[in-house]
Amino acid sequence: MSAFPARVQPSISGYRHEALLYAGQDEFLASTASFIRDGITAGEPTLVVVSAKKIGLLRTTLGRRAGNVEFADMTDVGANPARIIPAWRDFVNSHVGEGHSLRGIGEPIYPERSSDELAECHRHETLLNVAFDDTVPFWLLCPYDTTTLDPAVIADAEHNHPLLIRRKSEEKSATYLGHQAATAPFTVPLPEAPADAVALSFGSTTLTILRGFVSQRAARAGFRPAAIADLVFAVNEVATNSVRHGGGRGILRLWEDDGALVCEIGDVGRLAHPLVGRERPRSEAAGERGLWLVNQLCDLVQVRSFPSGAVVRLRMRRR
Amino acid sequence: MPTSYDSPVATGQLNYPAALDRCPYRRPFPANFSECPTYQAVSFIAADSLGQRLGSRLTCRHLASGDYPEQRGRFYPRCTLGTAADRLYWLARVSQARLEVVRALQEEFDSISQPYREQLLDAKTKLLASPGNRGLRESLERVLVVCREAIGRFLVEREARFEDVGLPIDPLMRLVDRWCRAWANSQTLGAPDGDDVGLRAFQPHFQAFLSAALESPWLQSDKIHPHESAPLYEDSILRISKAVEPAGVRLDGTVDASNVDAMSRTLIANVNGAEEVHLDLSGLLFCDLGGLRAIVHTAQQIGVGRRLVMHGLPSYLERAMALAEWAHVPNIVMAPEQKQS
Numbered sequence: 001m002s003a004f005p006a007r008v009q010p011s012i013s014g015y016r017h018e019a020l021l022y023a024g025q026d027e028f029l030a031s032t033a034s035f036i037r038d039g040i041t042a043g044e045p046t047l048v049v050v051s052a053k054k055i056g057l058l059r060t061t062l063g064r065r066a067g068n069v070e071f072a073d074m075t076d077v078g079a080n081p082a083r084i085i086p087a088w089r090d091f092v093n094s095h096v097g098e099g100h101s102l103r104g105i106g107e108p109i110y111p112e113r114s115s116d117e118l119a120e121c122h123r124h125e126t127l128l129n130v131a132f133d134d135t136v137p138f139w140l141l142c143p144y145d146t147t148t149l150d151p152a153v154i155a156d157a158e159h160n161h162p163l164l165i166r167r168k169s170e171e172k173s174a175t176y177l178g179h180q181a182a183t184a185p186f187t188v189p190l191p192e193a194p195a196d197a198v199a200l201s202f203g204s205t206t207l208t209i210l211r212g213f214v215s216q217r218a219a220r221a222g223f224r225p226a227a228i229a230d231l232v233f234a235v236n237e238v239a240t241n242s243v244r245h246g247g248g249r250g251i252l253r254l255w256e257d258d259g260a261l262v263c264e265i266g267d268v269g270r271l272a273h274p275l276v277g278r279e280r281p282r283s284e285a286a287g288e289r290g291l292w293l294v295n296q297l298c299d300l301v302q303v304r305s306f307p308s309g310a311v312v313r314l315r316m317r318r319r
Numbered sequence: 320m321p322t323s324y325d326s327p328v329a330t331g332q333l334n335y336p337a338a339l340d341r342c343p344y345r346r347p348f349p350a351n352f353s354e355c356p357t358y359q360a361v362s363f364i365a366a367d368s369l370g371q372r373l374g375s376r377l378t379c380r381h382l383a384s385g386d387y388p389e390q391r392g393r394f395y396p397r398c399t400l401g402t403a404a405d406r407l408y409w410l411a412r413v414s415q416a417r418l419e420v421v422r423a424l425q426e427e428f429d430s431i432s433q434p435y436r437e438q439l440l441d442a443k444t445k446l447l448a449s450p451g452n453r454g455l456r457e458s459l460e461r462v463l464v465v466c467r468e469a470i471g472r473f474l475v476e477r478e479a480r481f482e483d484v485g486l487p488i489d490p491l492m493r494l495v496d497r498w499c500r501a502w503a504n505s506q507t508l509g510a511p512d513g514d515d516v517g518l519r520a521f522q523p524h525f526q527a528f529l530s531a532a533l534e535s536p537w538l539q540s541d542k543i544h545p546h547e548s549a550p551l552y553e554d555s556i557l558r559i560s561k562a563v564e565p566a567g568v569r570l571d572g573t574v575d576a577s578n579v580d581a582m583s584r585t586l587i588a589n590v591n592g593a594e595e596v597h598l599d600l601s602g603l604l605f606c607d608l609g610g611l612r613a614i615v616h617t618a619q620q621i622g623v624g625r626r627l628v629m630h631g632l633p634s635y636l637e638r639a640m641a642l643a644e645w646a647h648v649p650n651i652v653m654a655p656e657q658k659q660s
Contacts, residue, residue: 207575208556211605212353215415219423225416225483229635232416236607240576281644285616289643290608296642 014134019161019173020143021154028054028143031165032105033061035141039103040068046103047091049074049084050143051110078108081117081124082295085131085278092138101137109157111148116191116300116315118153123186125160127274130182141165182274185305190313193264197255204243210252211236214263217254221261227319234297235263237290238312242267246310260299260317268309277301338385342396343403348377356415356604357381357406359422359528362429364436366444366508375433380425381406383531399531401538407571409537411602412524414633417484421528424480431473435466443508463499470495485525493517494529552585554578559585567597567628574603574610583613590617594625597654601631611640618651630654 020035022028032048036058039046047070048058055073059066070091078084088104095102108121125142132138144157158164158173159181165171198217202210214235218228235252242250246269253264277291291312295301300315344355352358359380365373385397400406410418442459449455474481474488481488494517501511518526518533526532552559557572559582568589574582590596598614600606618627627650632640637653640646 204577207577208573208605211415212356215419216422219416219419220426222423222480223420224480225414225420226635228416228419229414229633230638232605233607233635233639236575236605240607240609243576283644283648285612285619285645293608293639293642 013137015132015136016139017128017161018141018163018165019157020141021146021164021166022143024147029057029061032143033058036062036069040065044101044103045095048105049077050105050107074107080295080298080300081108081120082278082301084108084124085127086280092136104140106140107143109144109153116302119188120300120302122156122160126182130179130274187304187306190302190304190311193253194255197253200252201249202239202252203249207236207239210239218261221256222318224319230297231316234294234314237294238265241290242269245269260315262313262315264311264313266309266311271303271305271310338395339402340398342382342398346396348379357400357410361425364440366440400527401535404539405537408539408602409527411604412537415604420480421484424477428473435469438462439466440508459503463503467499484528485522486528490520551589552581557582562597562599565597566593569599571602572604574606579609579613582610586613586617587620590621595628596621597628597630599630606636608643615645615648618648621650626650626652628652628654
């Protein structure tokens with residue numbers, strides 16, 4: 001017996017981004033297992049990206065039928081939430097032309113998320129509304145646990161999903177913000193840099209100094225050489241973006257936070273493309289891919305485009 | 320005040336050939352000295368012959384005193400890494416990131432070891448004043464034991480970082496032991512001579528993190544002939560030159576937004592001819608995504624049936640190539656030899 005309303009057809013014609021607001025583990029398992037079984041019955045490829053613990057529970061619940069489902073650990077795929085959309089697109093592209101509808105379950109938000117990660121998860125959910133269009137028969141379900149998450153998080157989920165499932169019934173979200181929320185510049189403020197942040201301004205001829213500064217700070221913070229090289233590469237790419245497109249110069253602010261280094265690059269430019277850094281580049285030489293790389297190298301990347309200029313804040317754990 | 324061994328060259332009155340491995344920077348080094356990319360600050364407690372402290376000073380790990388070949392007895396400040404080109408090539412081999420880790424470890428060591436170094440100097444000064452005194456000898460030995468334990472803890476707590484920079488802590492501790500023994504038994508307060516046996520446990524590139532290396536495989540004198548072949552391109556941070564064996568192009572230094580357009584033009588203009596064009600990147604200190612893009616672009620321009628062979632690509636750039644979806648560009652080949660990290 002499906003946990004979903006009878007009027008929901010096993011196959012869908014277009015893209016569907018839906019929040020599953022569930023109360024506790026039992027409801028999570030019942031609802032998601034039923035969603036997955038419906039997909040299996042209809043022959044629809046399904047990818048489930050949730051915590052390792054929930055993957056284990058789902059495998060047990062589904063038994064032998066779990067073999068037809070792809071699973072991935074959200075803490076691997078989506079530690080940096082900007083890497084989740086590419087994972088969904090890879091999944092969709094790997095089945096393109098097979099004639100099936102596709103299903104996905106993605107739970108990017110769990111109680112352990114930091115407030116910065118949470119802000120990026122909400123941004124990710126907003127962007128999912130423009131990451132696929134209606135030519136893609138893809139039904140993506142995003143579970144939210146109403147018993148452990150803050151009511152404000154649930155309210156944001158309602159802003160970011162056109163459709164909601166609550167107590168097994170589907171409804172349109174009355175507070176959905178629409179595509180506009182994704183295509184407008186992202187201006188949710190970042191927390192203030194701490195007072196002990198060190199600042200360094202840079203231009204095209206002083207990138208060497210910038211790189212030396214970042215590598216020195218990372219080494220003093222106990223970073224190992226491979227991580228230093230990656231962080232320097234990432235910071236240099238964002239700074240290069242400032243030099244080339246953001247007014248020719250910018251300011252780096254750097255600080256340590258709980259075993260991580262945070263590097264923030266600000267300039268007077270704009271970062272207008274909503275999916276910047278989330279589109280897997282193609283193999284030819286041309287095409288921007290700086291922020292794509294930065295997203296793969298860093299643990300968290302926060303991009304903002306204010307009227308006064310663009311800010312990119314990178315975070316890398318000591319490693 | 321310049322130190323006394325500076326004067327022959329500084330005044331320019333004496334007709335010495337300028338030693339190419341002369342340290343070109345002003346000494347003593349200021350606390351925030353950053354002009355030399357290979358500078359490795361080491362603090363020492365300066366003392367006069369009677370053991371009177373003259374304060375804590377900074378020197379560079381790579382600084383030694385050199386002998387002018389034509390003028391025995393005349394000394395100059397010698398960089399044990401070699402010439403300017405040698406220094407940069409050594410840095411490319413060990414990587415900026417590793418040098419930075421070594422600098423951080425040295426800072427941590429200097430700060431933690433300061434009290435022990437003071438105690439050791441005290442104990443040895445007293446012993447040198449009355450060499451036969453058994454009690455003074457024993458108290459020096461006691462300080463050495465305590466100091467050795469502290470260094471042991473310091474190394475163990477940072478084992479992974481030392482491993483990363485090519486200095487595994489077991490041979491490093493043996494080197495420290497030998498050094499301490501030699502110092503305790505010497506007749507002066509100064510550092511003992513280099514310890515070849517202890518150093519031999521490390522690769523030559525990494526030996527230079529500790530002392531003058533026993534061999535210098537990074538020396539460029541036989542590879543670069545600055546007066547014979549003009550560079551294809553040169554600015555203050557990058558030199559692109561023609562490589563002969565194997566035929567291709569060699570990049571030394573740094574590619575970033577300041578010179579990537581020129582670098583790209585130079586590459587495209589110099590990859591004509593042979594079926595395989597070799598790109599020697601082993602002297603690259605840093606290259607940004609734009610530089611990698613220029614290499615990919617070049618490979619796509621050289622035509623069907625020809626290949627661009629990359630040598631000495633640092634591992635972080637190999638990672639970046641893969642993440643940028645450039646790992647499988649058809650006419651780019653990674654040369655398997657001399658993988659560096």
